[in-house]
Amino acid sequence: MKKRIFYIISFLVIFCMEVLIALYVRDRFIRPYVGDMLVVVLVYSFVRIFLPTGIPRMPFYVFLFACLVEVLQYFRLVETLGVTNRVARIVLGSTFDWGDIACYAVGCVFIVLFEHFVRRRS
Incomplete structure (x- = not known):
């Protein structure tokens, strides 16, 4: 139960961060790189x-x-598919980029390192 609560809180915090990044950040680092790295952590936390x-x-x-x-x-x-909904377009994305895949990989490495660290402490 403790783990589940941790992942619920993690999901909610990261989700809020992603929404804030999507709505308010218009730079060349946080939005394209940190946002993409965090999205895999968000999905992982949800699962x-x-x-x-x-x-x-x-x-x-x-x-x-x-x-x-x-x-x-x-x-x-x-x-x-003719998707016109702004939120759906943001979630699904519309531009392929190898850099995004690299960011996903970095996010997943972060997950592996975090989980390894947590296992060693318990």
Whole structure:
């Protein structure tokens, strides 16, 4: 139960950070890089709410999911589906970028290091 609460709080905090970044930050570092790194941590935290003990290689699966979304951007899924909702367009994204994939990888490495550190302390 303690883990689940930790991941609920983590999800909510990171979600609020992502919303604030999306709405108010217009720079060339925080929004494109930190925002992309945090999104995989957000997804990971969300999944851990429902699977508090985790599953082997979960950070890798989150990375694959993020890459799938990025590949769908390459194939212009948003335009193909005719998505006009601003929030949906932001969540799905509309521009493929290899740098985004690198940011997802950094976020997943952070997750692995964080989980390793937490396991060693307990």
